[in-house]
Amino acid sequence: MSVRARLAVLAAVLVVLAGVGTAAVVHASDRAARRDDQQAGGPPIHPGQVRLATGTGAPPRRLVVRSMAWGPHRDELVVAPVGDPGAARVSSGVRCLRFHAAAGTGLCLRRVPGIVGDSYQAVVLDADLHERRRVAVGGIPTRTRVSPSGRMAAWTVFVSGDSYADGTFSTRSSILDTRTGHLDTNLETYRIVRDGRAFRAPDVNVWGVTFADDDHFFATLATGGQTYLVRGEVAARTLTTLRGNVECPSLSPDGTRLAFKKRVPGLPKDAPWRLSVLDLRTMRETPLAEGRDVDDQALWLDDRTIAYALPGDYGTDLWSAPAAGTGTPRLLATAALAGAVLG
Structure with a gap:
């Protein structure tokens, strides 16, 4: 040629x-x-003003969630009345992959698109959702909580793998004092006490913080193929094991019970979890009426009702069930991922 x-x-x-x-x-x-078009069948969403204000003069109790419906408000924080989650939602314009708030302080875990790959940040927000501080988190966001006073903020990210189910994941949990700026970047560096003795192992993972107050929290610790409920102390930098087979704890508003997911023998490996409630005074467990696999850190709507995410047409829907283990689950909000209850 x-x-x-x-x-x-x-x-x-x-x-x-x-x-x-x-x-x-x-x-x-x-x-x-x-x-990016609003899809038919999705919940109605309208732009508006969203504030995290609570207490006297604040609007009625509201549920703040991440919108999962495809469209212009995908991943934005949206608000609906707790008593009427099917009502039209108000969009904040703020995008978060995970979110929690308390006492006028919000914590938004967000994606930052980049030329060579995405990065992720933890962003502290004020009551008007204005940014106060941002911290690079170095992994894919999965859990977040703010202490009842709004001072302490915690988050967990995946630093390898993408699932709890296959046992190959690695997490990193951090706690930020929003008042002083002090950051504990990795709770695995805390002193661990297991069965009354100091414990250390190279495979320790900690995730799913839930605050009792600004110094005390609960979380999950994993090592040797086992998971444990731990009580943490920020000032003393300690984690003390309390009980086995407890993951992603969530403390009730009255501070007496923990909602959590536990592995149930005999269930499929890729769907092993059921929701239960642990009474911290008696250490008695009560399974919820929800029989489906729930891979979520539950959210207490009040002292009697628990909300949690399950797969849905738009990714996830929010469901609720009585904390007493009675009744039946009910759909709380479509196309939503739990955030926080305000008011």
Whole structure:
């Protein structure tokens, strides 16, 4: 084949490749545009003003969630009345992958798109959802909590793997004092007391913090293939094991009970968890009426009702069940991931 013929073939190939590339870009752009349209059947969402104010003069109790419906408000924090979660939602314009709030302080774990890959930040927000501080978290966000006073903020990220189920994950949990700025970057460095003795192991993981107050919290500690409920103390930098087979604890508003997920023998490996409530005074467990697999850190709507996420048409829906283990689960909000109850 002559040089001229080879050049002609090369030119033809380049034209074809350019056409394929253009078609791919146009298709991706069209798909993204369709994704950003409000989809039929999703909850109505309207832009508006969202505040984290509580107490005297604050609006009635509200549920703040991450919107999971495809459309212009995907991943934004939206608000609906707790008593009427099917009502139209008000969007804040603030995007978070995970969120929690208390006493006018919010913690938003968000994605930051980058040229060579996404990064993630923990962002402390004031009552008007204005940024007060940001911290790079170095992993994919999975859990977050703010202490009842609004002073302490905690988060957990995956630093490898993407699931609790396969046993190969690694997490890192951090606690930030929003008043002083002090940051404990890794709770695995705390002194661990197991069965009354100092304990240390290279495979320790800690996740799922829930605060009792600004100094005391509960969390999950894993080591040697076992999980434990631990009581943590920020000032003393200690973690003390209390009980086995407790994951992602969530403390009730009255501070007397923990909602948590536990592994149940005989269930499938990829769906092993059931929700229960632990009475901290008697250490008695009460299974919830929810029989489906729940991989979530539950949210207390009040002292009697627990909310949690389950797979749904838009990713996740919120369901609720009585903390007493009675009754039946009910759909709380479609296309939503739990955030916080305000008011």
